[in-house]
Amino acid sequence: MFKEFKIFIMRGNVVDLAVGIVIGAAFGAIVNSLVKDVLMPPIGLLLGNVDFGNLFIVLKEGAISGPYESLLVAQTAGAVTINYGVFINALINFLILAMAIFFFVVRPLNQLAARQKSKEAVIPAQTDKKDCPYCATQIPLKASKCPYCTSELM
Template identity: 65%
Template sequence: MFKEFKEFAMRGNVVDMAVGIIIGGAFGTIVKSLVADVLMPPLGLLLGGVDFSNFFVVLKQGTTAGPYAALAEAQAAGAVTINYGVFINTVISFIIVAFAIFLLIRGINRLRREEEAPPAEPTTKDCPFCMSSIPIKASRCPNCTSDLAKA
């Protein structure tokens, strides 16, 4: 049983998938940091010093009554909140990841098109009388001696 598991785990597809998942997780962390630490602060500054991660709606007050200045403060008080600012950050992260994947797929498709050579021009044709293969520029079939200009 261990031998079968080892054969399964060492297949090329399984190893490739594991590497892809690990790299995907690392890429997700990079994108999350890009959104939270690089994109959102200037965007919030342009909108008047707003921090998107602190956009929330209180559904039920916590042990300490609000208003709460920050989401962390509301959560520490045990308030029930809808955290739509965190959702906005997540949507922006998704858009960045989707765009990066789009660029990757676009590059791969471009490489595939470059690898595929256009089909070569045909050099032969079939004689309509005897159906043998003859040069494309021939005006008379060398096999049946038919005049191809009349065909």
């Protein structure tokens, strides 16, 4: 049983998948930092010193009544909140990650596949047959008489 598991793990596609997951998680952390630490502060500044991480709506007051100055204070007080600022950050993370995957993985692979397909289309299919002009049946190139309609070929 262990031997079978070892064979399964050592397959190329399983190892590639594991590497892809690790790299994807690391890339996700980079995109998250890009959005949270680089993109959102200037956007918040342009919108009047808005911190998207602290945009929330209080549904129910906590043990300590509000108003709450930040999401952390509201959560510490036990308030029930809708954290739409965190959702906006996650949405921007997703869009940036999707664009990066599209432009750096999907699009190059599609271009490579199209190039490969065009090379295959350029190479004509070689055949050793021709069509009979009378019955349109495929016959050998060297045939002088069609075996189907018995017509004389030139």
